[in-house]
Amino acid sequence: MDDTHPALAALRAMLDGGQIDQSQFEAMAAALRQTPATSQHADAGAAIAHGAQAQAVGKRGMAIGANANGTFNTGTLFQFIEAGKQPGASAEALRKAYLARLMQQCDQVSLMAGDERAGQLRLSRVYTALLTTAHKASHAFFAKSADYEKLKETPYLSVIDQLNREQKLALLGDPGGGKTSVVHILALAMAGELLRSPDNNLETLTAPIQRRADEKTQEPQRWDHGALVPVRIVLRELATELPETDAAIDANTLLGHIERQLQTAGLGEFLPHLKQELLERGGLILLDGLDEVPDAHNRRARIKRAVETFAQTFQHCRYLATSRTYAYQQQDWKLRGFAETQLLPFQHWQIKAFVAAWYGQMTALQRLTAADAEDRAARLTAAALNNPRIRELAERPLLLTLIAKLQTEKGGTLPEQPEELYARAVDLLLDEWESTKPRRTAGGGTEPEPSLAEYLRVGRDRIRKVLDRLAFEAHRSQVGTTGTANIPGDDLRNALMAAANDPDTKPAQLAIYLHGRAGVLNEHGNDIYQFPHRTFQEYLAACHLTNDDFPRQLAKLACSDPNRWREVVALAAAKAGRGSADSVWRLAETLCPRPVIGDPQDLGPALDTTEAWGALLAGQVLANTDVLGSVADYDSPKRERIRDWQLALLRRPALPAVERALAGRSLDALGDPRPDVMTLDGMQFCYVPAGPFWMGDDADDDSKPMHQVELPAYWIARHPVTVAQWCEYVTASGQQPSDPDSLLGAGNTPAIWMSWHEALAFCRWLGTRWASQLPPSWQVALPSEAEWEKAARGGLHIPASPCIAPLNSAASAALTHLRRHLRDNPQPQRDYPWDSLGKDGWRDDCANVENDIGATSVIGAYPNGRSPVGCEDLSGNVWEWTRSFWGEDWQTAAFAYPYRPDDTAREMLSADDSVMRVVRGGGWSLPRFAARCAYRLRSRPVGSGGYLGFRVVLCCSPVR
Numbered sequence: 001m002d003d004t005h006p007a008l009a010a011l012r013a014m015l016d017g018g019q020i021d022q023s024q025f026e027a028m029a030a031a032l033r034q035t036p037a038t039s040q041h042a043d044a045g046a047a048i049a050h051g052a053q054a055q056a057v058g059k060r061g062m063a064i065g066a067n068a069n070g071t072f073n074t075g076t077l078f079q080f081i082e083a084g085k086q087p088g089a090s091a092e093a094l095r096k097a098y099l100a101r102l103m104q105q106c107d108q109v110s111l112m113a114g115d116e117r118a119g120q121l122r123l124s125r126v127y128t129a130l131l132t133t134a135h136k137a138s139h140a141f142f143a144k145s146a147d148y149e150k151l152k153e154t155p156y157l158s159v160i161d162q163l164n165r166e167q168k169l170a171l172l173g174d175p176g177g178g179k180t181s182v183v184h185i186l187a188l189a190m191a192g193e194l195l196r197s198p199d200n201n202l203e204t205l206t207a208p209i210q211r212r213a214d215e216k217t218q219e220p221q222r223w224d225h226g227a228l229v230p231v232r233i234v235l236r237e238l239a240t241e242l243p244e245t246d247a248a249i250d251a252n253t254l255l256g257h258i259e260r261q262l263q264t265a266g267l268g269e270f271l272p273h274l275k276q277e278l279l280e281r282g283g284l285i286l287l288d289g290l291d292e293v294p295d296a297h298n299r300r301a302r303i304k305r306a307v308e309t310f311a312q313t314f315q316h317c318r319y320l321a322t323s324r325t326y327a328y329q330q331q332d333w334k335l336r337g338f339a340e341t342q343l344l345p346f347q348h349w350q351i352k353a354f355v356a357a358w359y360g361q362m363t364a365l366q367r368l369t370a371a372d373a374e375d376r377a378a379r380l381t382a383a384a385l386n387n388p389r390i391r392e393l394a395e396r397p398l399l400l401t402l403i404a405k406l407q408t409e410k411g412g413t414l415p416e417q418p419e420e421l422y423a424r425a426v427d428l429l430l431d432e433w434e435s436t437k438p439r440r441t442a443g444g445g446t447e448p449e450p451s452l453a454e455y456l457r458v459g460r461d462r463i464r465k466v467l468d469r470l471a472f473e474a475h476r477s478q479v480g481t482t483g484t485a486n487i488p489g490d491d492l493r494n495a496l497m498a499a500a501n502d503p504d505t506k507p508a509q510l511a512i513y514l515h516g517r518a519g520v521l522n523e524h525g526n527d528i529y530q531f532p533h534r535t536f537q538e539y540l541a542a543c544h545l546t547n548d549d550f551p552r553q554l555a556k557l558a559c560s561d562p563n564r565w566r567e568v569v570a571l572a573a574a575k576a577g578r579g580s581a582d583s584v585w586r587l588a589e590t591l592c593p594r595p596v597i598g599d600p601q602d603l604g605p606a607l608d609t610t611e612a613w614g615a616l617l618a619g620q621v622l623a624n625t626d627v628l629g630s631v632a633d634y635d636s637p638k639r640e641r642i643r644d645w646q647l648a649l650l651r652r653p654a655l656p657a658v659e660r661a662l663a664g665r666s667l668d669a670l671g672d673p674r675p676d677v678m679t680l681d682g683m684q685f686c687y688v689p690a691g692p693f694w695m696g697d698d699a700d701d702d703s704k705p706m707h708q709v710e711l712p713a714y715w716i717a718r719h720p721v722t723v724a725q726w727c728e729y730v731t732a733s734g735q736q737p738s739d740p741d742s743l744l745g746a747g748n749t750p751a752i753w754m755s756w757h758e759a760l761a762f763c764r765w766l767g768t769r770w771a772s773q774l775p776p777s778w779q780v781a782l783p784s785e786a787e788w789e790k791a792a793r794g795g796l797h798i799p800a801s802p803c804i805a806p807l808n809s810a811a812s813a814a815l816t817h818l819r820r821h822l823r824d825n826p827q828p829q830r831d832y833p834w835d836s837l838g839k840d841g842w843r844d845d846c847a848n849v850e851n852d853i854g855a856t857s858v859i860g861a862y863p864n865g866r867s868p869v870g871c872e873d874l875s876g877n878v879w880e881w882t883r884s885f886w887g888e889d890w891q892t893a894a895f896a897y898p899y900r901p902d903d904t905a906r907e908m909l910s911a912d913d914s915v916m917r918v919v920r921g922g923g924w925s926l927p928r929f930a931a932r933c934a935y936r937l938r939s940r941p942v943g944s945g946g947y948l949g950f951r952v953v954l955c956c957s958p959v960r
Contacts, residue, residue, distance in 0.1 A: 094270035099191040106184035128354040131156040132341040155211030160221040166339040172325040173343035176398025179322035193227040228284040236292040251313040253306035282316030291327035292483030345395030419574035422539035433519025456500040471540030489527035542571035551587035562613040573621040592618035600647035607654035615645035619666030643670040664858025668746040678724040685715035686870040687803035693795035697934035714955040726751035750949040756941035759950040783953045785884040792933040794868030797822040802870025833867035847876030875931035878949035879919040886916040886938035923947040
């Protein structure tokens, strides 16, 4: 048989499409050459069915189809698909064809598309199980039945664990965080289990994994629902098919999309069987890319309605929807009845696992020698774990894949900055997109096809400029601020034609040339092209803007539409900064040209929103580049102006809390000027006058009954102790913290990771340091829980205005004089520290709770949440140690209410460590109820965690 045999041509198409590798092609081709060339062999699947496969197995010893025992292997997928396409195929044949096709589609590493050298590199070979922010034991469990400090030691739940718990789950994560990979691996495993695949099945899906750093015994992931037929729906594609009227949006909207996908695959007859199975037994509905649905024509709301009505109709199914986190946080976009969970970044053990799997495959595919692969894996792992900049990139699966691919292909140094990574990655993807490809000749042979640059007779730099401008224009005109823009094929071809130096190039020819190519631009059906990820679109737009009226145009765009352009600004600043620090300062100054009006720490006047966004971005530009290490004299006023703006952004809530938190991080990098936040001797204290207050809460068993308690006057720290203050203490005292992580983080955030004993030692050391400034018999101490609660709720009488002073003023103030400036507390039984209306006293934007920010927040970011005496961050952010006892039994408080101030036994400092201490305030990740004034939690004094901090009091009450 010659090389014009039709079945051989079909096999070559399968090879070119990545469906089979070179060795499989050779084995099957050898068998075909012994098979007569008939019309029935025009399809490679038919050739396999007529015996070529069996001969190939016999000659090469390769399992490329169903073997003599009927077991599953690679070629079985092709058999299933072809059998399902036959006229009159049975329901079972259709089902197998559907599942096999889904496995083919999902077992791909998207960044390796078009890479012929990748061989059979599959997602299933390198996928590393992803963890979520949820813990194996819930917060509710810890609130009632165990030591809260053990939450740190409790394993995280994987996505599979979470989906096992929740019938309907919204999986949230950052771009490149692995959401789509989760969808694909679930579809692959479910389909593989139903087809009895030995390599992709429920056993591989639930394989034991590491869930925390010190875990020695790995446990399987939990899945109790058996093999469910998977249905994968790309919601962006569904959005393009929506009916014209809202009246037609219902469960059939999704069914119609599923039907069209099946018809395209030649499996339209499977729909009634699939529908019946989903209705009667259920299935796994995978809804990918909720955030990528365009805003135009009310598509998001309509997609939401379609999904919710489908879920109401197909009630036996389980559902997973994916979305970028910040897009899903909009209340009107949340799916009704769906629980939420957020992907964690890769932990260090996941990075190790991925790198090992990647380079193991490089060795198996003979891309690298074992020694070379081992060396590169070791270098990449070391860089990813030890270099903070590489670590930040490696925590995102997409970027780690890019880094590994770049290292594999280039063998060079690893990029340390996101901008450098994108620069090299775009070059790599551009290589793939416009590189020379083999093409068939009329005689059945092959010849090299010219590269795109050769085809257009232009230099590569010119093609790159075309792509930069296309990215910019697509980004600017894109409807909505999420997802990747659609670039119509005509726009792409016209842009390339305009740059071409070959007048004979025809658009139709160029369309054929570009069709099916993968790389920096990918065809997305219906002659639509997209960049492989939004970050590439943003990077290329940044490249265009650094060369076109920089920085004026970029600053104008960023201030007018910050959510669209903020990442572009960061990438443009990094790119410009590689050439000159002056470019970064020029951009920052253009973003923030005017000084803030008034004292930055005042709560007014209100900020102009456009100016506020510009200042926020200017702060990030300076904080995230390398220009602050050495600031020239002529740049110092710019730095001070932008620093003052960051402080004003904290204190005047013109921007959402998550943005204020970013301003606070930039403020730390620029040099937070607040001595009360950054120094020990600059601490400020709030006066709490003597008198009674309401303590407790009748609605909480641990806090009832509500009763009046009378306390003498005292002063309590305005803020919790910060990282900067803790570091100053460690340096000055010579004490080494039990957990070095307590020294890390932004200096203006609360210090965490210290035990009760360490907090107590801090107070005693500070009391000695301040002994000459304190009145006789006064001391520095941890607050009792009564002192803490009165500071949060206020007494029956509160200062007419908060009296806040540094140590020297607080120590010398005449307390009797201050008593004359009191007023009645309008809400002496308030649930939260702030004045409020409503049933439960909650007000938005007053406390860092419920994972709104995802970490501890900078001190002062919630000015609306201050207490009647002036304390800030009492609710939310971190739990705070008190000196008060709970008892030894977690379930039952030995020291219950009513609270008696004269009961000195409940606050002895020398008690055994078996006695738990009360902690107050709630934390950044917990529900709002835990942030109530009266809410009590407990922790063992030897414990420490990323949720525990403290503040101090100046008092004369007995502290033993």
